[in-house]
Amino acid sequence: MTGTTKDEHVDRRELRTVVASSVIGTTVEWYDFFLYGTAAGIVFNKLYFPSEDPLVGTLLSFATFALGFVARPIGGLIFGHIGDRVGRKKTLVATMLIMGVATCAIGLVPTYGSIGVAAPIILVLLRLAQGVAIGGEWGGAVLMAVEYAPRGRRGFYGSFPQIGLALGLMLGTGVFAGLDAVMSSEAFLSWGWRIAFGLSAILVLVGMFIRLRVIETPAFRKMEQSKAKATVPAVELARNPLSRRHVLLGMGSRLTEGIAFNTWAVFAISYGTETIGMERQPLLLGVMAAAAVMLVFIPLFGRASDRYGRRRVFALGAVLTGAVSFPALAVLETAQPLVIGIGIVVVLGICYPMMYGPQAALYSEMFPTAVRCTGISFVYQFSGIFASGMTPLILSFLVGQAGGGYGLVLTYLLAATVLSTVCTLAIRRGDLFSDDDGPAPAGDGRESGGHRQAVGGPG
Numbered sequence: 001m002t003g004t005t006k007d008e009h010v011d012r013r014e015l016r017t018v019v020a021s022s023v024i025g026t027t028v029e030w031y032d033f034f035l036y037g038t039a040a041g042i043v044f045n046k047l048y049f050p051s052e053d054p055l056v057g058t059l060l061s062f063a064t065f066a067l068g069f070v071a072r073p074i075g076g077l078i079f080g081h082i083g084d085r086v087g088r089k090k091t092l093v094a095t096m097l098i099m100g101v102a103t104c105a106i107g108l109v110p111t112y113g114s115i116g117v118a119a120p121i122i123l124v125l126l127r128l129a130q131g132v133a134i135g136g137e138w139g140g141a142v143l144m145a146v147e148y149a150p151r152g153r154r155g156f157y158g159s160f161p162q163i164g165l166a167l168g169l170m171l172g173t174g175v176f177a178g179l180d181a182v183m184s185s186e187a188f189l190s191w192g193w194r195i196a197f198g199l200s201a202i203l204v205l206v207g208m209f210i211r212l213r214v215i216e217t218p219a220f221r222k223m224e225q226s227k228a229k230a231t232v233p234a235v236e237l238a239r240n241p242l243s244r245r246h247v248l249l250g251m252g253s254r255l256t257e258g259i260a261f262n263t264w265a266v267f268a269i270s271y272g273t274e275t276i277g278m279e280r281q282p283l284l285l286g287v288m289a290a291a292a293v294m295l296v297f298i299p300l301f302g303r304a305s306d307r308y309g310r311r312r313v314f315a316l317g318a319v320l321t322g323a324v325s326f327p328a329l330a331v332l333e334t335a336q337p338l339v340i341g342i343g344i345v346v347v348l349g350i351c352y353p354m355m356y357g358p359q360a361a362l363y364s365e366m367f368p369t370a371v372r373c374t375g376i377s378f379v380y381q382f383s384g385i386f387a388s389g390m391t392p393l394i395l396s397f398l399v400g401q402a403g404g405g406y407g408l409v410l411t412y413l414l415a416a417t418v419l420s421t422v423c424t425l426a427i428r429r430g431d432l433f434s435d436d437d438g439p440a441p442a443g444d445g446r447e448s449g450g451h452r453q454a455v456g457g458p459g
Contacts, residue, residue, distance in 0.1 A: 069389020075135020
């Protein structure tokens with residue numbers, strides 16, 4: 001497009017609002033979701049799942065952490081359907097309200113010592129509500145950015161809602177680290193941790209204010225005008241052979257991404273404190289530093305995927321993340337805070353964004369508009385059960401089986417890396433955006449010598 005027009009200026013203003021709402025909204029959602037993951041390894045195992053064996057308490061606590069991921073596909077299907085039938089925007093307001101209420105309520109749940117078995121039951125129900133909310137959040141948020149993106153820049157703009165993961169993680173671990181630093185361990189365990197959950201109410205109000213200003217995406221508006229909506233998007237998704245193939249390959253490709261994140265952002269904290277005997281503070285600060293570095297590399301690798309191809313960048317990220325995990329686990333055994341912090345920053349802050357940056361555009365380009373929200377939500381959330389939610393539980397079990405060592409953990413990470421790389425490279429080149437899906441089409445053209453290889457059109 002050459003020159004400037006009034007419509008182009010309007011589009012640019014809309015794009016800035018969309019980017020802001022995506023970043024702020026996903027930050028709030030991930031802050032709420034990660035608070036539970038951090039608390040599961042250092043608080044909930046003591047207050048809600050008491051046991052004479054610390055490992056058993058940790059396993060039970062991480063089991064409830066995993067339940068949130070089990071609920072995510074339910075939220076993905078529900079809000080994916082709403083996103084494809086009613087609109088991307090409407091899903092985002094509902095999911096934020098659900099997440100905010102559930103998170104604040106977790107901070108108010110009495111302990112096992114106060115009300116007995118009712119305490120972990122309530123905690124589980126609220127965790128399920130969090131899972132449903134984040135299950136619907138991700139698909140709508142990334143599509144708001146990707147479907148508004150200019151020509152050739154879907155990877156870059158699609159990476160902005162992904163930044164919310166890093167900001168949410170940084171805020172979540174940062175709040176816990178700050179509270180842990182200014183109060184005694186007894187006070188933190190008794191009531192201090194609840195402050196972090198209460199702060200969610202403020203973040204939700206800010207996020208809602210921004211999100212209510214966003215209008216629907218150009219791709220969805222075009223689909224409404226052409227009356228090309230799928231009656232039941234999930235059914236249409238299952239009927240299309242290419243869509244079925246992309247669902248399976250997408251879930252396989254995500255293994256290393258989900259496992260790596262939860263290994264270093266969740267499991268490493270528990271492993272360091274419970275197995276190695278480290279203090280919480282250095283581990284929390286290491287994860288927070290990695291999240292800060294991630295803020296730079298997520299959009300950097302999102303932009304790289306526009307230039308070099310989604311699959312290439314994503315697959316390289318899977319290989320490097322898996323490879324670097326080996327020395328990173330080794331330095332974790334040294335119990336040296338600075339060395340451990342560097343290891344976490346390298347694997348989580350630099351290598352991991354090579355997958356997470358291009359992910360939104362990669363998955364969005366696998367599905368046509370009419371089923372896109374359902375498709376990417378199902379891929380991301382269903383794979384999250386075993387790629388993300390089960391990771392701390394599985395790794396804690398493997399450490400127990402190995403007598404406190406990490407040999408079995410390395411084997412698990414290696415197997416995931418191989419499968420993710422193969423599935424990523426098997427995804428068809430090109431994309432399923434049509435020329436009128438948004439401000440401009442973009443593809444993975446550089447993967448085939450600079451010429452986009454289309455694999456189909458919408459519908």
